[in-house]
Amino acid sequence: MPRGKYIWFDGELVEWSEARVHVMSHALHYGSAAFEGIRCYSTGEGTTVVFRLDDHLKRFQYSMSVLGMVSKYSLDELRDAVIQVVRANGLGDGYIRPIAFYNMDDYLGIDLSRYGDRYSIAIGGWSYGKYLGEAFGKGSRVKTSRWRRLSRFSVPLDAKISGYYVNSVIARLGGRGVDEVLLLDEWGYVAECSGENIFVVKNGLLYTPPVSSDILPGITRDTVILLAREVLGVEVVEKRLLLSELYKADEVFMVGTAAEVSPVVEIDGFTIGDGNPGRITRRIQDLYEDVVRGKVDRYKYWLTIIDE
Numbered sequence: 001m002p003r004g005k006y007i008w009f010d011g012e013l014v015e016w017s018e019a020r021v022h023v024m025s026h027a028l029h030y031g032s033a034a035f036e037g038i039r040c041y042s043t044g045e046g047t048t049v050v051f052r053l054d055d056h057l058k059r060f061q062y063s064m065s066v067l068g069m070v071s072k073y074s075l076d077e078l079r080d081a082v083i084q085v086v087r088a089n090g091l092g093d094g095y096i097r098p099i100a101f102y103n104m105d106d107y108l109g110i111d112l113s114r115y116g117d118r119y120s121i122a123i124g125g126w127s128y129g130k131y132l133g134e135a136f137g138k139g140s141r142v143k144t145s146r147w148r149r150l151s152r153f154s155v156p157l158d159a160k161i162s163g164y165y166v167n168s169v170i171a172r173l174g175g176r177g178v179d180e181v182l183l184l185d186e187w188g189y190v191a192e193c194s195g196e197n198i199f200v201v202k203n204g205l206l207y208t209p210p211v212s213s214d215i216l217p218g219i220t221r222d223t224v225i226l227l228a229r230e231v232l233g234v235e236v237v238e239k240r241l242l243l244s245e246l247y248k249a250d251e252v253f254m255v256g257t258a259a260e261v262s263p264v265v266e267i268d269g270f271t272i273g274d275g276n277p278g279r280i281t282r283r284i285q286d287l288y289e290d291v292v293r294g295k296v297d298r299y300k301y302w303l304t305i306i307d308e
């Protein structure tokens, strides 16, 4: 990942190399941090746009509240901080990473109830291309992990908390040789990939696991459901999915801020469809690309426009 030049750190822009934390920081030991992944895009007209910024920042504030962090910055202040990061780093196509983390080095207890204000916020940003590299175009090979997705009865899964991600990281370590890993929920239904939600096309309909399948209800998932229904007129059904329904699907694709809309062409050695990215997948991929770059008037309200 290419480094950015400046990081917004507790209200100020500092050089990338100066944004440091202590080795005894609480968050390093227990994953007590909330974060977001946001993308910005160049429109090709001297303007950079951030996609669904307020939705990401609202989820960020919610994730922070789950960790007991008291509010220090309003939505307007956080939005302004992200805009500063985009401008300071001269981002066109880029990735923005806000993180709020308990940074005290003098308390390593588990009870944070008296420490709700002892956190820092950092926002980094860097130029970014395709998360899944070549697989974005030709389709990913995916393997099911032996590890199950964290349960919604253990943690509030609609928050993006750093500690949860050891589940994805350990699952991903078992996927050597493939592009991505798929996790099942504890009941054996399809949940999601290590960093993406999943969709299936069968007989012209779109299916995706419901929130009760222990997924992170992604902002890209929400975007794709809306675009499929409103623009393409494709019906979307949220239902529990068996792995075998994926193996015999016509098309499968993954969605997420980083991965955008990425086709899947093989799961556990089963070829999906004819082994090439499917027609509906391609239409959604193209439409998503147009929407995030501000080419579709109807969805311009999702964009925060930053003039260079």
Ligand SMILES: Cc1ncc(COP(=O)(O)O)c(C=O)c1O
Pocket: 037, 168, 192, 193, 194, 195, 196, 197, 215, 216, 217, 218, 219, 220, 221, 255, 256, 257, 258
């Ligand atoms: C585990 C997981 N699921 C799904 C997603 C997709 O979420 P979003 O579309 O909000 O980026 C992500 C990425 O943030 C993720 O980490």
